[in-house]
Amino acid sequence: EPEVTQTPSHQVTQMGQEVILRCVPISNHLYFYWYRQILGQKVEFLVSFYNNEISEKSEIFDDQFSVERPDGSNFTLKIRSTKLEDSAMYFCASTNGGQNSPLHFGNGTRLTVT
Amino acid sequence: QKEVEQDPGPLSVPEGAIVSLNCTYSNSAFQYFMWYRQYSRKGPELLMYTYSSGNKEDGRFTAQVDKSSKYISLFIRDSQPSDSATYLCAMTFSGGYNKLIFGAGTRLAVHP
Numbered sequence: 001e002p003e004v005t006q007t008p009s010h011q012v013t014q015m016g017q018e019v020i021l022r023c024v025p026i027s028n029h030l031y032f033y034w035y036r037q038i039l040g041q042k043v044e045f046l047v048s049f050y051n052n053e054i055s056e057k058s059e060i061f062d063d064q065f066s067v068e069r070p071d072g073s074n075f076t077l078k079i080r081s082t083k084l085e086d087s088a089m090y091f092c093a094s095t096n097g098g099q100n101s102p103l104h105f106g107n108g109t110r111l112t113v114t
Numbered sequence: 115q116k117e118v119e120q121d122p123g124p125l126s127v128p129e130g131a132i133v134s135l136n137c138t139y140s141n142s143a144f145q146y147f148m149w150y151r152q153y154s155r156k157g158p159e160l161l162m163y164t165y166s167s168g169n170k171e172d173g174r175f176t177a178q179v180d181k182s183s184k185y186i187s188l189f190i191r192d193s194q195p196s197d198s199a200t201y202l203c204a205m206t207f208s209g210g211y212n213k214l215i216f217g218a219g220t221r222l223a224v225h226p
Contacts, residue, residue, distance in 0.1 A: 033213070042218050043202065108157050
């Protein structure tokens with residue numbers, strides 16, 4: 001069964017550094033998402049992306065965050081200047097957007113900011 | 115009032131028990147309801163996907179949606195130790211591409 005793949009599985013970075021989290025969504029999917037889960041907390045929506053532009057973003061997704069689909073297969077989340085509170089699991093998800101097409105998630109990237 | 119409420123547990127049951135997991139929600143505009151299973155340090159894995167009210171069965175799993183009560187349930191029959199995980203309810207508005215709103219997750223432990 002096709003799946004969403006994310007790399008790296010774990011990223012450690014120092015506060016103030018830039019990080020790029022990478023995702024390969026399922027190939028025929030059209031809608032792409034990033035969600036975040038801080039340890040012990042709910043999975044939270046960050047941003048959705050469709051037709052090469054952001055379709056919705058949450059309050060968390062401030063100017064430090066950006067997303068890009070640089071080619072036909074990758075979808076990236078960039079955090080420009082990481083803060084300690086950015087430490088979390090980041091999940092990429094995708095769907096083809098049909099009425100009976102739920103979100104499929106990757107296994108996440110664990111970001112640790114020191 | 116939180117948009118989606120889910121008892122975090124933990125819930126501990128013996129192998130073979132019937133498990134009942136529940137969520138309540140406040141926004142009557144939700145139309146699609148999902149249950150995801152999440153193992154430790156893994157991504158949410160879709161278990162059940164339901165549109166509007168009614169029941170849906172898949173093997174040992176049954177999902178129920180009662181929109182009049184704003185209440186959804188997941189039943190697991192003949193529970194196995196491999197069912198030990200966190201179960202997340204999630205819901206969204208019309209259109210499968212809308213953002214999901216998650217519950218906090220219920221941690222389930224099935225012991226042999």
